[in-house]
Amino acid sequence: MTWAFASAAQAGPGKERVQDACAIRSFDRTLVLAVSDGAGSAPLSHIGATVASRTFSEQANPLVPSLVGSGGTGFWTEEDAFKWASTLVERIAEAIRAVAEQEERPIAEYAATLVGVVISPEGSLFVQVGDGIAVFRKGDQLEVAIQPEEAEFVNSTYFLTDANVQDHIQLRVIEGPLDEVALLTDGLQPLVLAGADAIPHERFFETVFRNIRSEAGEDTTASAWLASMLASDLVTSRTDDDTSIVAAVRRAD
Amino acid sequence: MESSHYEFPELEPLSEEMFLNTERRCPVVLLQDTSTSMAPHINKVNEGLQVLRHDLMADRLAAQRVEIAVITFGPVQLIQDFVTVDRWLPPRLHADGNTPLGQALRFALKQIRARKRAYREAGIPYYRPWIWLVTDGEPTDSWRDAGEEVQAEVKAGGLEMFTIGTDGADVDILRQIGAPRPPVWLRETKYREMFVWLSQSLKPVSRGTPGTALDLPPPSAWGEVQL
Numbered sequence: 356m357t358w359a360f361a362s363a364a365q366a367g368p369g370k371e372r373v374q375d376a377c378a379i380r381s382f383d384r385t386l387v388l389a390v391s392d393g394a395g396s397a398p399l400s401h402i403g404a405t406v407a408s409r410t411f412s413e414q415a416n417p418l419v420p421s422l423v424g425s426g427g428t429g430f431w432t433e434e435d436a437f438k439w440a441s442t443l444v445e446r447i448a449e450a451i452r453a454v455a456e457q458e459e460r461p462i463a464e465y466a467a468t469l470v471g472v473v474i475s476p477e478g479s480l481f482v483q484v485g486d487g488i489a490v491f492r493k494g495d496q497l498e499v500a501i502q503p504e505e506a507e508f509v510n511s512t513y514f515l516t517d518a519n520v521q522d523h524i525q526l527r528v529i530e531g532p533l534d535e536v537a538l539l540t541d542g543l544q545p546l547v548l549a550g551a552d553a554i555p556h557e558r559f560f561e562t563v564f565r566n567i568r569s570e571a572g573e574d575t576t577a578s579a580w581l582a583s584m585l586a587s588d589l590v591t592s593r594t595d596d597d598t599s600i601v602a603a604v605r606r607a608d
Numbered sequence: 609m610e611s612s613h614y615e616f617p618e619l620e621p622l623s624e625e626m627f628l629n630t631e632r633r634c635p636v637v638l639l640q641d642t643s644t645s646m647a648p649h650i651n652k653v654n655e656g657l658q659v660l661r662h663d664l665m666a667d668r669l670a671a672q673r674v675e676i677a678v679i680t681f682g683p684v685q686l687i688q689d690f691v692t693v694d695r696w697l698p699p700r701l702h703a704d705g706n707t708p709l710g711q712a713l714r715f716a717l718k719q720i721r722a723r724k725r726a727y728r729e730a731g732i733p734y735y736r737p738w739i740w741l742v743t744d745g746e747p748t749d750s751w752r753d754a755g756e757e758v759q760a761e762v763k764a765g766g767l768e769m770f771t772i773g774t775d776g777a778d779v780d781i782l783r784q785i786g787a788p789r790p791p792v793w794l795r796e797t798k799y800r801e802m803f804v805w806l807s808q809s810l811k812p813v814s815r816g817t818p819g820t821a822l823d824l825p826p827p828s829a830w831g832e833v834q835l
Contacts, residue, residue, distance in 0.1 A: 546627045550731035559626045566619045580616045589627055595669060595815050 356476050356532065357606040358386045359569045361577035364599035365585035367542065374401045375540045375599035376467075378408035380416065381572065386474045387415045388601045392487055392540035394466035394514060395596075399458075403451050403465030407515055410450040411471040414443055419473055431480060431528050440482040440526045444469075448515050466514040470538045472500070474603075479536075481527040484520060485512040486541040488548060490555045492534045492564075497555040499548065500527045512541075535564045536603045542596030543585075567604045577602075631672045634735040634814045635690055635723050636806075637716045641743035642680040645775065646703035649744075649797050656799035657698035663807035664693040670807075673735075673814040677719055681705070681712035682748070690723050709747035710754035713739075713785070717757055720767070735813060738768045740806060741785070742794070744775040755785045762787070768822065772802065772831065779834045792831040801830035 358381060366373035374393030379386075391407040393400025418439050431439070447469065455462040468485030481489050481500040489500035513523040537560055539547070547559040567577040584590060585598045640653060657678075664670050671694040678688035678698075682705040688696070720737045727734045739758070761767040771786035773779055774794040782791035794802060809824050827833065 545632065545733060549628055552731065556626075556628050558623075562620050562623075562626055566616075568619075576616065576619070580619050583615060584622055587622055589622055589624065592668075593627060593631070 356384070356386070356474070357571045358474075358603050359567050359571055359574050359577075359606060360386070360388070360601065360603035361567050361574045361581055362599070362601040363578055363581035363585050364390075365582065365590075365597065367595045367597045368591045369595075370597065372401055373597050373599070374404055374467075375542070375597040376401070376404035376408045377538075377599050377601045378412035379573070379601060379603070380412040382416050384475055385416050385419055386603060387412045387471070388474070388536060388538055388603060389415075389469065389471035390487060390538045390540050390599050390601055391470075391515075392468045392485070392542070392597065392599070394468075394512075397464050397466040399455075399460060399464040400467050402454060403467035403516065406451050406454055406465070407447050407467045407469050408471075410447045411443065411469060414446050415471065415473045418443060419475060431478065433526075433528060436480055436526050436528050437524075439480065440524050441521060443471075443482065444484060444515065444520060444524050448520055451516055462516045466516045468512060468540070469515055470501075470540070472536060472538065474533055474536065476532050478528060478530040479533050481529070483525045484515050484523055486544070487539060488541070488544050488553060489536065489538045490548075490560060491529065491536045492560075493529060493531065494534070497557060497560055499553045499555060500529070501525045502553060532605065534605050535560075537563060537600060538602075539600045540596075540598065542594050542598040543590070543600060546590065546593050563600070563602050564604050567602060570606060631669075631692075632733045632735065632814075633675050633692070633727060634673050634810065635675045635677070635720060635737040636810065637720060637737070637739045638676060638678045639712055639716050639739055639741040640678065640680050640701065641707060641709075641745065642701050642703045643682060643705050643707045643745055643748075644703055646744055649774075649799065650701055650703040652797050652799040653742075654698070654700050656803035657701075659800050660803040660807050661693060661696055661698050663804055664810065667811050667814075670811045670814045674810050675723075677723075679712060679716055679719065682708040684708060684712045684715045686715070686719065689719070706748040707743065707745045708749040709743060709781075710749045710751035713741075713751070713754040713758055717754075717761065717767075736766065736768055738770065738810075740770045740772070741782075742772045742774070742802075743777050743782070744773070746776060746778045747781065751781065751785070755781075758785055759787065773834075783834065791834045792827050793834050794831045798830035802827075805830060 391404035393404035
């Protein structure tokens, strides 16, 4: 499978430092994407977000081959998927904890969320902790991978650094190849997903996907365009939060 | 925007149509005592409401996110249902009635529940609702059950309760309703300063940094915290 992709992260208006982070890694048979939102209230969350997205992109792929085809279904079972996601989240939490211990800071200061996906020709696995959202197209329809977990108020979510993070892992297995995928953190979410059911706003996603035009690998022009979009009044007049997006488009093989 | 069209001539330009407009909401109930004894000060309250609107309007995001409902007692009346500040025309209140505090609190909770339901149905994210209670007298109805309902909601993390007393208000009752946040005793009918404080406190809340606890300034310009 050949993929073209682009990404950007932008600090909210008036903020010095972006606390969101993105990571993309392309392998022979898989594409791994992740976004992470560092908690605004946690002073070192930008580091947490960077470690989270990077660790996901590094660790997700090696864990995949052992799961493909297990359970005799030809593809990951939900149970396999959960084991995979659970191990992955544990490794991410460990990676954050290692940084916290080295710096002698409480791990809560690194609080960050995660939305990640591993895409293979046989199928894809989305995993999520806390807010943020993944949207994909497989055939005609744009679809949200994982509906946001119930958290009643805007200013509360779950983090990779929570002691009970394993209770808040959400996942979704999609069989077969995907055509387009976008991951975004919650700053952008209300601008491009409508209603309680989080229905993708097609005009947004279609424009983003159409503007990724390279044949393979990162489309740096599209990444620059995404960055200019996140920095534009169109976005900054609608949210004060950090915003970030990773988008990928599959090319004909 | 226009500039991006020139920066990226080969790409589709950005457009308004790419984005939805669903601001988060921060619902605030102004639960205002309008019993007869308030009559000498009601104009100051009315002026304060104008100040509140004016001050919030100066903050573009707060004006689109803070929603005000005005409920007066007694009798208990919904003067203004929830509306974002940018569409809010502050009412002129009149003081004429008794002080059915229990009924007023229950009504405020009911309005908040209905509003939260509406937000959920529309998919609009929201902050923890506020009730801003101002009273100048002792309740004329039984307030204990309603007070316990408020306390249950506060303890469940579903409500920010503020109690402000003046003149003949009973601080002990306000303390029980508003716990753990102590009541504030309004000094010298400084309603204007009180509403400025409310506005200044709502602005950072409506900026919505996820996970942030309320960090409010001391109300020393208009009142004394009754610890």
